[in-house]
Amino acid sequence: MEALTLVAVALALLHLGFPLAYYAYLKARWLRRPWSIRRDPSYRPRVTVIVPTYNEAKLIESKLDNLARQDYPRELLEVVIVDSASADGTPERVEGWARRNPGLVLKLIREPVRRGKAFALNMALKYAGGEVVVVTDADATWSSGSTLSEALSWFSDPSVGAVTCLKLPAGSGAGGIEGAYRSFYNVVRLAESKAHSTPVFHGELAAFRRTLLEELGGFPTDVGADDSHTATRVALKGYRAIAVDSAWCVERVPPRGYHSWRVRRAQHLVQHFTAILKHLWHVPRELYKILLVEVYLHLFNPWILVAATAILLYLMFNPSTVALALIVLGTTLLAFKPYRTWIMTQLYLVIASIRNLWTRELAWRKQAKC
Ligand code: GDD
Ligand code: MN
Numbered sequence: 114m115e116a117l118t119l120v121a122v123a124l125a126l127l128h129l130g131f132p133l134a135y136y137a138y139l140k141a142r143w144l145r146r147p148w149s150i151r152r153d154p155s156y157r158p159r160v161t162v163i164v165p166t167y168n169e170a171k172l173i174e175s176k177l178d179n180l181a182r183q184d185y186p187r188e189l190l191e192v193v194i195v196d197s198a199s200a201d202g203t204p205e206r207v208e209g210w211a212r213r214n215p216g217l218v219l220k221l222i223r224e225p226v227r228r229g230k231a232f233a234l235n236m237a238l239k240y241a242g243g244e245v246v247v248v249t250d251a252d253a254t255w256s257s258g259s260t261l262s263e264a265l266s267w268f269s270d271p272s273v274g275a276v277t278c279l280k281l282p283a284g285s286g287a288g289g290i291e292g293a294y295r296s297f298y299n300v301v302r303l304a305e306s307k308a309h310s311t312p313v314f315h316g317e318l319a320a321f322r323r324t325l326l327e328e329l330g331g332f333p334t335d336v337g338a339d340d341s342h343t344a345t346r347v348a349l350k351g352y353r354a355i356a357v358d359s360a361w362c363v364e365r366v367p368p369r370g371y372h373s374w375r376v377r378r379a380q381h382l383v384q385h386f387t388a389i390l391k392h393l394w395h396v397p398r399e400l401y402k403i404l405l406v407e408v409y410l411h412l413f414n415p416w417i418l419v420a421a422t423a424i425l426l427y428l429m430f431n432p433s434t435v436a437l438a439l440i441v442l443g444t445t446l447l448a449f450k451p452y453r454t455w456i457m458t459q460l461y462l463v464i465a466s467i468r469n470l471w472t473r474e475l476a477w478r479k480q481a482k483c
Contacts, residue, residue, distance in 0.1 A: 152266055310400055
């Protein structure tokens with residue numbers, strides 16, 4: 114085999130082997146460890162749940178129904194809807210719902226112009242009286258009536274600064290948790306959380322200690338992944354930012370425009386991890402390892418796949434039968450879903466990094482989700 118072929122093979126092995134090794138390490142070392150957090154299951158802080166909305170008329174009422182089904186004590190719960198100039202009657206639906214459900218403390222804030230989700234959240238923060246602030250997307254469902262109680266009980270330990278849920282794949286019925294529990298991403302989120310903190314949070318349920326949000330000056334308006342970035346900043350302050358397996362969320366996936374949706378979210382993650390680079394000094398050891406790996410996985414690893422493929426394509430036309438065989442192998446493997454999903458994710462990240470050069474998508478196009 115030529116030297117260049119060897120280089121390509123080595124790069125491909127690094128690309129696939131590194132995340133697998135990280136997964137294996139997390140699973141063996143952290144996943145089954147007990148939490149080094151003292152949780153009081155009966156702890157119920159005052160909470161403000163913020164739902165940002167932009168053209169969510171179709172979903173907002175079922176979202177509010179889902180919130181109203183939470184078993185959280187009513188006197189400790191307030192909901193703030195912050196709407197940014199929706200044109201589809203979202204605020205009117207909220208007002209109608211509030212009239213029919215007077216038992217829930219609900220505030221509606223209307224921004225006259227849309228500036229993006231983070232601006233809206235910062236506006237809502239001014240009205241938040243809770244000790245903990247929970248942000249949840251209008252298109253997200255909490256899987257059980259105790260999701261909020263479960264998530265917030267972790268704040269009984271003063272070292273916890275932020276909590277997020279794990280994600281159930283949409284459409285998974287009973288028993289869905291079993292399958293989702295073992296999925297690559299949920300294992301990584303949970304094990305990172307046990308080691309210290311996870312740098313990827315979910316907009317379906319992102320809870321923060323309010324004093325920490327205030328110290329950070331609110332949510333970042335220059336980084337798209339407001340939830341993940343805020344959680345990581347909380348962790349960098351020395352607090353734990355954790356995903357817990359007692360809180361599960363379901364997210365609606367847009368039936369149309371799926372690829373541009375994935376690219377935009379990848380753009381936000383790339384922005385987040387790029388912004389984290391400048392904070393990597395004086396970080397607790399376990400957190401440092403996690404951040405270093407995740408920065409590598411999001412910003413650099415996808416490009417290693419691009420490099421390996423480019424070399425093999427070049428050799429294939431030169432011509433090299435070994436290169437041709439490897440390209441055929443790599444393409445054939447796309448028939449297997451986990452591999453295909455992985456490769457697609459890498460492509461989204463690559464396209465995202467390029468697209469970030471001219472647009473950051475901080476006030477993104479609304480995608481129909483039902
Ligand atoms: N008030 C307000 N103003 N809300 C907004 C705006 C805005 O300009 N833009 C979006 N939202 C609301 C949506 O109505 C929804 O409730 C929530 O923010 C998330 O927006 P989606 O359109 O559902 O986007 P997503 O599911 O792809 O968003 C995910 O990724 C984002 C980062 O890329 C979620 O995890 C978000 O929380 C996350 O910010
Ligand atoms: Mn969404």
